[in-house]
Amino acid sequence: MIETSTAARRSAELEELISVRPNDFRVLTGDRPTGLLHLGHYFGTLHNRxxxxxxxxxxxxxxxxxxxxxxxxxxxxxxEHVQNLMLDYLVAGIDPQRATIFTHSAVAALNQLLLPFLSLVSVAELSRNPTVKDEINHSRRSAA
Structure with a gap:
């Protein structure tokens, strides 16, 4: 018998709790508006949202x-990218009557928290993050 990982067990526990009391849960998620979404986005996150x-x-x-x-x-x-992302959300099935969709720039408190949160992460930690590494590589290519 294969032992279930801690993450898989926790996911199963959360799914059970959500099925019983979904109103007890809140999910904050989102995307960077860098272009049109594709099937990878749909199967990766949108479908679950x-x-x-x-x-x-x-x-x-x-x-x-x-x-x-x-x-x-x-x-x-x-x-244009923000508008397209919003349209992609609607097409994927995110219902603005049931979900709150907002831009980062529309919430001043998010920017007020930026400096304290940035001071919690060192440059060394950031450089190990795959997303940050990818962004650095892309910016170097576009700068050349």
Whole structure:
């Protein structure tokens, strides 16, 4: 018999709790508006967001527009990318009547928390993060 990992056990426990009392749960999730979403996004996260929303979990979806301001390929068409991301959310089934969808730039408190949170993470820790590594590699390529 294969031993179930701690993460898998915890996921099963959470699924059970959600099925019984979905209103006790709140999910904060989101995406950077860097372009159109694709099937990978759908099967990777969007499908589960819609599933949780339908179960009754409170869903908060952030469009992380401030996170792409320094991205040369995105910043000049940011409004278009934000609008397309919102449309992709709607097409995927995220219901604005049941979920809260908002941009990072619309919530001043998020920016007020930025400096304290940034001071909690060292440059060495950031450099080990795969997402940060990928962003650094992409920015070096576009700068060349």
């Amino acid at each position: 819609v599933r949780l929303q339908r179960l009754g979990v409170e869903l908060l979806v952030i469009v992380a527009d401030y996170q792409v301001l320094t991205d040369r390929d995105v910043a000049e068409r940011l409004d």
